[in-house]
Amino acid sequence: MKIVFATGNSGKLREASEILGKGFELVTPAQMGITDDVPETGLTLKANSIIKAEHIWNSCKCACFADDTGLEVAALGGEPGVHTARYAGEDKDFNRNMDKVLGELSRLRAECSMAEALGVTMNRYSRRARFRSVITLILDGEKYFFEGTLEGCIAYGKSGNGGFGYDPVFIPDEYPGKTLADITEEEKNAISHRGKALRAMAAFLNNM
Ligand code: IMP
Numbered sequence: 774m775k776i777v778f779a780t781g782n783s784g785k786l787r788e789a790s791e792i793l794g795k796g797f798e799l800v801t802p803a804q805m806g807i808t809d810d811v812p813e814t815g816l817t818l819k820a821n822s823i824i825k826a827e828h829i830w831n832s833c834k835c836a837c838f839a840d841d842t843g844l845e846v847a848a849l850g851g852e853p854g855v856h857t858a859r860y861a862g863e864d865k866d867f868n869r870n871m872d873k874v875l876g877e878l879s880r881l882r883a884e885c886s887m888a889e890a891l892g893v894t895m896n897r898y899s900r901r902a903r904f905r906s907v908i909t910l911i912l913d914g915e916k917y918f919f920e921g922t923l924e925g926c927i928a929y930g931k932s933g934n935g936g937f938g939y940d941p942v943f944i945p946d947e948y949p950g951k952t953l954a955d956i957t958e959e960e961k962n963a964i965s966h967r968g969k970a971l972r973a974m975a976a977f978l979n980n981m
Contacts, residue, residue, distance in 0.1 A: 774796060774836065775835070775836065778837070779837060779838065792971040793978070811828040819907045822840055826911050839908070840906050840971075843905055844857045844874070846878070846901075848878065870939065871939055874927060874939065901924075904965070904966040906967045917974075922969070926944050932955055935954045935956065940961075
């Protein structure tokens, strides 16, 4: 079965192809002649994954799926969330995005220490965070949704050379003391938010 995956990221395409297995041929929008980008104006990850998948469906009326991922930091009220890619600006700079998360948590930590010194209890400070991926699959015009999460916490600084995005500051619960950029791609894919959402979709497709 041929399915269009709304991504231009070769790493994501490889990961999805491995998880879906031989019965599925994944192609990119570019390979289908779809080269225009669609603005991700949704207020939730699910809304953005729908926008991206519908864009492909409307262009070619073929089986397709899109994913949208966000980093949700508990002490920041779930931010950056839907703003994850552009948290520090339109250029989607990974380092500046990570610096902004680290900076926001340092500021909050300082505020909480100050409050504590003044005898006021502030329970807002925590470094707990999670990645959440939502996939929208469209088959014959019908939409199906799949979700995967990865729980962990934000490190005090960056570590590791692997991965991308916020990997150097995210410590998954499965690897205490190591960030996602410290572990191998294989180790990350086995526990990742996207891996879980993709495996849920693969199970659905294989049971059709
Ligand atoms: P997208 O929806 O997959 O394009 O992801 C949005 C943003 O989330 C990316 O630009 C990255 O900054 C971040 N992100 C997504 N997946 C990961 C991941 O596996 N590790 C670290 N950051 C990620």
